[in-house]
Structures are given as C-alpha cells and as structure tokens.
Amino acid sequence: MIQITERIAIHPNEIQEEFMQASGPGGQHVNKVASSVRLRFNVGESSLPPFLKQRLLASSDQRLTAEGVLVITSQRFRSQFQNREDALSKLVSIIRSAAKPPRRRVKTKPSRGAKERRLNEKKKRSAIKKGRSGRFSSDD
Structure with a gap:
C-alpha cells in the first residue's frame, strides 16, 4: 500500500506504469534504455474517498x-x-x-483611509482630465 495520509492509502495495482526512452542528453546510452516513466492513475475508479475524488476531478x-486519469511523467534522472x-x-x-481542506475566505473591508485615498486619487484624475477638455476661455 502506498500511504498518502494517516487514513488514506492506495493500492499499487491502481497505478499503471509505462517505461519509455527519455529525451535529452545521455549519449548512446539514452537510445538503449527505457529510463523515463509514465504513471497513469484513474481517479474515478480508485479506492480514494468520494470527497477526495471530487476535489481531484474538479482541480484544473x-x-x-478528460476521462479522469491522472498522467504523471518523470525523466529527471538517468535511472x-x-x-x-x-x-x-x-x-x-x-x-x-487535494486531501487538505480548502481554506475559508475571510471577508475584509477597506479601511477608511484607503477609501479616502481612492476618492482623492479619483478627484485628481478628474481634474487632470477636465484640464484636457477643449473648452478654453478666449480673451482675443
């Protein structure tokens, strides 16, 4: 059994392994040895608890x-x-x-000072834009 947490474990039979040739440097050795690995783990058909399956399938x-299979590839090492x-x-x-419960959002409000700074900045921008308008007083 592969232990995930204290209460959650998965059986090695639920994981399919596929070995293939790794890309990248390694000289002639890389063309002879299938050192890269691809794991396939079907989340929907696994022995994980239902809440954990939902979180995994809902993750981005x-x-x-699309079938709910988690595909993990590793070729970092030569072994x-x-x-x-x-x-x-x-x-x-x-x-x-995915097993960790999501943190609850704590609602916050902007402080009075932040509101005043925002309004003051809006007034400054408004004054700048008013100054750009084509209405000029001509004394000619």
Whole structure:
C-alpha cells in the first residue's frame, strides 16, 4: 500500500506504469534504455474517498485527462528506478494537496483611509482630465 495520509492509502495495482526512452542528453546510452516513466492513475475508479475524488476531478491540473486519469511523467534522472520513485512522489503530493481542506475566505473591508485615498486619487484624475477638455476661455 502506498500511504498518502494517516487514513488514506492506495493500492499499487491502481497505478499503471509505462517505461519509455527519455529525451535529452545521455549519449548512446539514452537510445538503449527505457529510463523515463509514465504513471497513469484513474481517479474515478480508485479506492480514494468520494470527497477526495471530487476535489481531484474538479482541480484544473493539466495532467488530468478528460476521462479522469491522472498522467504523471518523470525523466529527471538517468535511472529508471529513480524516475519511478520521483513519479510516485509527485502522485502522492498531488493527492495530499487535494486531501487538505480548502481554506475559508475571510471577508475584509477597506479601511477608511484607503477609501479616502481612492476618492482623492479619483478627484485628481478628474481634474487632470477636465484640464484636457477643449473648452478654453478666449480673451482675443
């Protein structure tokens, strides 16, 4: 079991792994070894609690497909094992961040001084724009 929080864990069978050749530097070695990893985690069919599934599916994460599959790729390291561990840690951090309850917004009001400064600035702008108008007193 992959432990997410104290109460939430996912089974390794829920994650599909795909290994492929990584791009980037590495010489001839990079053309022989499939060190890059792509993890696929189906949020909708997982054993996560319903509230957590909703939060994950409602998130605007680019790695989430329209079908509700979370796709995580890692090719930071030259080792397949390290890339696999990196991708798993990314998955765990995404689920952990969704497990945290969202912070409630505290309503605030602008202070009296802030209101006065805003109105004074509006009056100054108004005076500047009035000065630009084409109405001139001609004494000619």
